[in-house]
Amino acid sequence: MKKLVLALVTAAAVLAAALIPSGPPVQAATPGFASAVSAIKQTSWQTNNSVNAIAIAGNTVFAGGLFTRLRQPGKLSGQAPETVRTYVAAFNRSTGAPTSWAPTVNGPVYSIAVSPDGKWVVIGGDFTVVNGLRRAKIAMFSVATGKIVQAWDPVFTARVKALAIYGNSVFIGGAFRSIDGVTRNRLGAVRLLQGDILPWNPNANNDVYAVDVADNGTRVFVGGPFSTINGKDHYSLAMLNNTTGAAFAFPAAAAIPKPTATCTTRVKDIDTLGDKVFVSNGGDGGGCYDGVLAAQVSTGKLLWQNKCLGATEAIKAIGNWVYKGSHAHDCTSTPNGFANGSGTHYLLVESAIDGNLGPWYPNTDANLKSTTKVGPLAMAGTDTDLWVGGDFLNVNGKPQVGITRFTNAPGGAAPGVPKAPTLSATTSGRVYVTYSDTYDLDNLSLTYNVFRGSLSVGSTKYTSYFWQARKSYQVVDRGLKRGSTYSYHIEVHDGRNIMKGATATVKIP
Known part of the structure; x- marks a missing residue:
C-alpha cells in the first residue's frame, strides 16, 4: 500500500x-550524487568480448580477457574499424581511449596486478606466448615503457587466475600444480623484480579464484572452491601469513556455508581497504549464498554480511562504499532491498559500514552468448573513479561492450x-x-x-x-x-x- x-x-x-x-x-x-562515484557512464572505448580483469597504474587502466579487438564508444560491431588488441589492452584513465600498448598474447588473460609503486604490471591467464617469447601463464611489463621484462619468466603448469603484489612479492592463485618445477598447489609466490620462486606455500586442494593482500602487507587473503589449506579445513576462504603461507584463525570464514546437497558456494573476489577485507561469493542452487561479507583484517572478526541472491562476481571498496558486480535478483534479506521478480541488478553499492544497499543503481546486461553469461566480472578503482569489466553488451541501456567507467565528475x-x-x-x-x-x-x-x-x-x-x-x-x-x-x-x-x-x-x- x-x-x-x-x-x-x-x-x-x-x-x-x-x-x-x-x-x-x-x-x-x-x-x-551520494556515493563515491555517480551512476552516469563516462565515455570509454569498448571490447569485442569479455573483460575478466582490470588494474590501474597512475593514469593507465590495464584490462585483460577474451577480447581481440577494441572499438570506438557508441559503435556497434561493423559500424567502424576496430583496433587489434589480443587479450590485453590499456586505456587512458582520463579519457577512456586506448593507449598504444599492444602486446601480442596467444591466449586469454584472467588476472592483472600492478605493483604498489606503479612501475610494473603482471598479467596471468592461459597463454603460452607473449610478444613472441615463451611465457607459461604469466608475464611482466614495465608500465613506463610498455615492454615485456624478458628475464622475468616463472613457469606455471596451468591457469593463473588471481594476482596480488606487495613489496617484492607477487602472490599467485589459480589451477597450477607447480612453479618452475617446484610443487605449488594452486597457490604460490615469486619475487617481483627477480621472478624466482618464494617459500610461500599454502597448498590449496582446489582452484583459487581470488587473492588480495592487506593494505599493511601483514595478511594475504585467498578464496575459491578449495576446502583445505595445508591439509587443514579452510572452506573457500583463508587468511594467510605473508611469509610462510600458514593460515591464521579467521572467524568470519565460518559465515560462508559449506557445501550441501542443494548448495555449493565459493569465493569469487576479495578486496581490502584499511583494516577491512571484503569477500564476495557465488553459489549454485536456489537460495544458495551469493553475497558479500566484511571482516576485520587484524582479528578476522565478521563485521557484517549481506545475503542478496545472485552471484557476486566482483567487488571494489572505495571510501565507505563497496561496489559490486553481480546478477542480484533478490535482496529481500537486506533493509529496503528488492524482491525477486524486480529484475536483475547487475551493479549495486553497499555500505562498507553495515552492508546495506546504497545510492547507486546503474545497470548492465549479460551476454547470453558469452562463456560466462553473468554481466560484470571485474572491478578496479580509485577515490575518483570505478572501472567495470565483464561480458555485458549494454550499460544504462546503451551499447557498451566489455568495459565501462564511472567517475566523481559533478552532476550525477x-x-x-x-x-x-x-x-x-x-x-x-x-x-x-x-x-x-x-x-x-x-x-x-x-x-x-x-x-x-x-x-x-x-x-x-x-x-x-x-x-x-x-x-x-x-x-x-x-x-x-x-x-x-x-x-x-x-x-x-x-x-x-x-x-x-x-x-x-x-x-x-
Whole structure:
C-alpha cells in the first residue's frame, strides 16, 4: 500500500517559503550524487568480448580477457574499424581511449596486478606466448615503457587466475600444480623484480579464484572452491601469513556455508581497504549464498554480511562504499532491498559500514552468448573513479561492450520528472496538493518543493529506492481566495540537478 503523509504547512512556513524562487537553485556544493562515484557512464572505448580483469597504474587502466579487438564508444560491431588488441589492452584513465600498448598474447588473460609503486604490471591467464617469447601463464611489463621484462619468466603448469603484489612479492592463485618445477598447489609466490620462486606455500586442494593482500602487507587473503589449506579445513576462504603461507584463525570464514546437497558456494573476489577485507561469493542452487561479507583484517572478526541472491562476481571498496558486480535478483534479506521478480541488478553499492544497499543503481546486461553469461566480472578503482569489466553488451541501456567507467565528475544522474500533482480545494480556502515521489539512480534522499505559481508552499526531503512502489505525499496550502484559480507544480532536486513537473490547476469553490 502506498504511504500517505499529510504535511500541514503553517502560514508562517508558507511566508518563509515565499523567499524560495521557482526554478533551478544556486549550484550546490555537493556533487549531485551520494556515493563515491555517480551512476552516469563516462565515455570509454569498448571490447569485442569479455573483460575478466582490470588494474590501474597512475593514469593507465590495464584490462585483460577474451577480447581481440577494441572499438570506438557508441559503435556497434561493423559500424567502424576496430583496433587489434589480443587479450590485453590499456586505456587512458582520463579519457577512456586506448593507449598504444599492444602486446601480442596467444591466449586469454584472467588476472592483472600492478605493483604498489606503479612501475610494473603482471598479467596471468592461459597463454603460452607473449610478444613472441615463451611465457607459461604469466608475464611482466614495465608500465613506463610498455615492454615485456624478458628475464622475468616463472613457469606455471596451468591457469593463473588471481594476482596480488606487495613489496617484492607477487602472490599467485589459480589451477597450477607447480612453479618452475617446484610443487605449488594452486597457490604460490615469486619475487617481483627477480621472478624466482618464494617459500610461500599454502597448498590449496582446489582452484583459487581470488587473492588480495592487506593494505599493511601483514595478511594475504585467498578464496575459491578449495576446502583445505595445508591439509587443514579452510572452506573457500583463508587468511594467510605473508611469509610462510600458514593460515591464521579467521572467524568470519565460518559465515560462508559449506557445501550441501542443494548448495555449493565459493569465493569469487576479495578486496581490502584499511583494516577491512571484503569477500564476495557465488553459489549454485536456489537460495544458495551469493553475497558479500566484511571482516576485520587484524582479528578476522565478521563485521557484517549481506545475503542478496545472485552471484557476486566482483567487488571494489572505495571510501565507505563497496561496489559490486553481480546478477542480484533478490535482496529481500537486506533493509529496503528488492524482491525477486524486480529484475536483475547487475551493479549495486553497499555500505562498507553495515552492508546495506546504497545510492547507486546503474545497470548492465549479460551476454547470453558469452562463456560466462553473468554481466560484470571485474572491478578496479580509485577515490575518483570505478572501472567495470565483464561480458555485458549494454550499460544504462546503451551499447557498451566489455568495459565501462564511472567517475566523481559533478552532476550525477538527475531525478525522475515528477508527475503533475492531484489537487483538491475546499470552501475554507485550502488546497490539498497530493504528489508522488520519484527516484534518482545515484541518490536516495531527494528534496520535493511544492510551488503555487512561483511561490514555494512546501519543501520536504524523502528517501526512495527506484525498485520500491512510488509513495504519495500531501501538502496543505491555506488562506486562498474563494473563486480564484491557482496552479501548482512539483520540483525535485538532488543537491545539483533539478527536475520540474507538469502544472495542475484548481479553482477555490
